Amino acid sequence: MRPCHLILAVMVFITLSGPVSGALPGDTSGNDHLEKSELAAMVLAALEDGTAIQNARDAAYVYMFWNGSPKRITDSSGKERVMWRPFHRVVVMNSETLETMRSIGYDTSPVIGVDKYTLQKNEFFPEFSGTAGIGSIWAPDYEKIVSLQPDAVFLYATVSKSSCDEIEERLARTSPDITVLRFDGYLPETYPAEIGVLGELLDCQEQGQEFREFYTANIDAVTSSIPAIPEGDRVRVYFETWTDYKSCAEGSGYDQKIGMAGGSNIFANEPAEYPEIDPEAVLERAPQVIIKLIGSGKYTFGGYQGGDEASFSEVYGDITSRKGWDALEAVRDDRTYLLHTDILGGPQFFIGVQYMATWFYPERFADLDPAGVHAEYLSRYQRLQNPLTNEQIFVYPW
Amino acid sequence: MTPARNDGAGGVRRLKEEYRRFTGQRCLFITGCCILILVLVGIATTLGSADLTVGEVYTAIAARFFPAVAESSPLAYTIVWEYRLHRILFAIAAGFGLGVAGAVMQSVLRNPLASPFTLGIAAAASFGASLVIVFGIGPLTDELAVIISAFLFTLLAAFAIYSLSRYRGISPESMVLAGIILMYLFSAMTSFLQYTGTTEQLQEVVFWMFGSLQRTSWGKLALVSLVIVVCLPYILMRSWDLNAMGQGDQVAKSMGVNVSRTRTGLMMLAALITAVIICFTGIIGFIGLVSPHITRLAIGGDNRFLIPAAGLIGAALLLAADSLARTILAPAIIPVGIMTAFIGIPFFLYLFLRQREGYW
Amino acid sequence: MFRRIALRHVLFVLALMLCVQPLTADSPIQRMVIPAEGQPEGTYQVLLVFPPGQVWGIRETFSPEIEFISADLPDNSVQKSGSEVHFALIGDQNVSYIIAIEPGNSGEITGTCQNMVTGVTGYLPRAWISDSGSIHIESGTGEHPASDDSAQVPPAPLGPGLFLIALCAGGLLFSLRREQQ
DSSP states (O other): OOHHHHHHHHHHHHHHTOOOTTSOTTOTTOSSOOOHHHHHHHHHHHHHOGGGHHHHHHHHHHHHHSTTSOEEEEOTTSOEEEESSOOSSEEEOOHHHHHHHHHTTOOOTTEEEEOHHHHHOTTTOGGGTTSEEOBOSSSBOHHHHHHTOOSEEEEOSSTTHHHHHHHHHHHHHHOTTSEEEEOOSOOTTTHHHHHHHHHHHTTOHHHHHHHHHHHHHHHHHHHTTGGGSOGGGSEEEEEEOSSTTBOOOTTSHHHHHHHHTTEEETTTTOSSSSOBOOHHHHHHHOOSEEEEEESSGGGOOOGGGOOOHHHHHHHHHHHHTSTTGGGSHHHHTTOEEEEEGGGTTSTTHHHHHHHHHHHHOTTTTTTOOHHHHHHHIIIIISOOSSOOOTTOOOEEOO | OOOOOSOHHHHHHHHHHHHHHHHHHHHHHHHHHHHHHHHHHHHHTTOSSSOOOHHHHHHHHHHHHOTTTOOOOHHHHHIIIIIIHHHHHHHHHHHHHHHHHHHHHHHHHTOTTOOTTTTSHHHHHHHHHHHHHHHOOSSSOHHHHHHHHHHHHHHHHHHHHHHHHHHHOSOHHHHHHHHHHHHHHHHHHHHHHHHHSOHHHHHHHHHHHHOOSTTOOHHHHHHHHHHHHHHHHHHHHTHHHHHHHTTOHHHHHHTTOOHHHHHHHHHHHHHHHHHHHHHHHOOOOSHHHHHHHHHHHHHOSOHHHHHHHHHHHHHHHHHHHHHHHHHTTTTSOOOHHHHHHHHHHHHHHHHHHSOOSSOO | OOOOOOHHHHHHHHHHHHHHGGGSTTOOOEEEEEEOTTSOTTEEEEEEEOOSSOEEEEEEEEOTTEEEEEESSOGGGEEEETTEEEEEEESOOEEEEEEEEOTTOOEEEEEEEEETTTOOEEEEEEEEEOTTSOEEEOOOOOEEOOSSOOOOOOOOOSHHHHHHHHHHHHHHHHHHHHHHO
């Protein structure tokens, strides 16, 4: 047996013993850089023994697209994460990250596990309706996650931090091969940067940058004009969540988005994040615009899962006919709106913000087209085959 | 039992035989419980959402002790040893502890409705957990802080019951009343915390209160087992005194039992066992209430046998409930505290509908 | 009127024609077999041309009459395995190697290749050397996608292909111009 055969046999054995976490495929010199000769050895080993083909392919990918070095990025938890080879099996536990992956043009075929809320949104995520469900971040099915043998698991970074910390810690303890990555995927402060990092991570830099510009442009179209409006002239807004007489206050995402659209939340200074308010206080504070959030609780209809106009008009009628509300400017001037959580809660919040801006300041934002932006987002970035149908209503009246 | 005849020695002999037979039955019952638990363990290890065959599971278990003989895939080994086994063993330890604590409390307080949770202990633990979840505690990690806080508040509640009842005399009635006061106090404070917290914090508190065996680990199992093993001998030694106290304080005192010290000591130990269990699992109700009753139905109220048997029944119950909770709605995992309630309620219905005088 | 056309010119034209074809992103792989210059009879040079900018795993199978001599790749990129020879082609476009066959014998070369990045496998054009020394090359049967998922691949750059055309065209014109002189 010639020496080169022996070396090759050893290399085959190394590659057959499975992916070693913390090392580039085929990096026999251990210098964390894949040389051309090392890659050549991997290719030859794969030609000799078909089972080594995946390792050779990963090595080729690393050599061609990562310049032979491992990919290092800092995710939204502030930790540095290292990728030694491209991901082939990915579990995504928050649908916001999954949605952003689609936006940046990532081919989501490696996604083999999603959380139950993603599975519930089967109209929005039709391609994952057959994907394995792994519970949720608050009740993770560890056995399922581990048995799927993923390369990577995506979690929130700052949202539900203790639950995500626990999942990360448990996986690190029992399955150190899994790379945990943490992205929130929808917070206005961090989303643009996250788009960039995800694009870098998943080798979708070009479309990632394009989507980032699309997103930023749409946000700036609203927020750049707001500082010019004096505080005293800001529109007074009453925002009601899907629980009747439960509003939002400072510290909540909804309040932040109202502010982005230039509104002044009449209950911003309440102590609790989602305060139960006294109905009389609404009359007292005389809001100019009323927004009712729908899509959950008693008002689970509309949005991507569909719903008919009758449900919307019924709720609209109920709200506008509340005792004493006909005296409110918001009701008198027909400035009461229903807004669906699908375009306010997650990464699509910028669409909801644009709608709110057109409601708060119709003249100033007359040339905004939130419905058009929504359609473009769905067809170009989310690659959904059937963009908005008549049954999918997000705002009322429109 | 056959009535004693005037035949002096023969009557005593028959009594002794009867008693021996009865004791034999009780030992048989306890042995039967142990076998039941073993069978349940055997079944429970094969249950789970990972697709492992029975053979793979047992190979993985054997692989740890006999690595030369049994070879297991890394995946099966990880799942069995890192996710299933300590959960199953923890269910046994926790169920045993809660069953013992429940039996002790019911005997000490001479009250069939006593349990680790009707005395405000559960409410105190919930409050401790909510306090940390809503306000946080500086340098400690969230999980550790919740555990410590729940534990401390449980002990605080036990101490408060003791102090309050000492003021009024250490009798079962005063302890129960003190417990009820604490239960309402802590429940109200917990609700207030839930109101002021954020949605996320609220969700976390509620999930904690459901009770769950998701967060177990080998370390926690060791701690709980240690506490139970240390406390159990004293409890068993005092079980004969408990029998005496069951006839009434005066009767027990006349037999030389130090009633207040025994009562206090046993309540504190029961509270300690409960505290160390629920600080890790959250509120798992009904085990401490139901298992002494089941055991009493089977083998009577002699505490020497009742207490360990109630522990074994509790272990079997909790393990069965947890296995059901894991599999009924797979892949969703129902919190085990909910499942034990579903098991407990039919049982109580049965007890309620039974035509029998008294519950004792 | 027809000046003598040297074999070199024919080869350049052939090369030019062959280079013009593979300018699309998934261009076929080309094989050329010519008698090796300055070598004893029965020695041939085999040239394989691949689309640029990829990583290829190449497996050539020779009939028993053919003996593999050497290749122009570094030693660590070549591996002999029974009647096969394997090549690892990284980033480059061409593999050239020397084989020998007894004059009067016939031999056959077949091969497969796999694009290591996309996973796509394909057959290399089959070459047949007859006992009279004539060379036949069939076209490749085309590529078929691998059964596993393919990685995301940026489109193959066209620059190197254009450069090759320019080189061949320049070479042809240069040699014809020299003939005229």
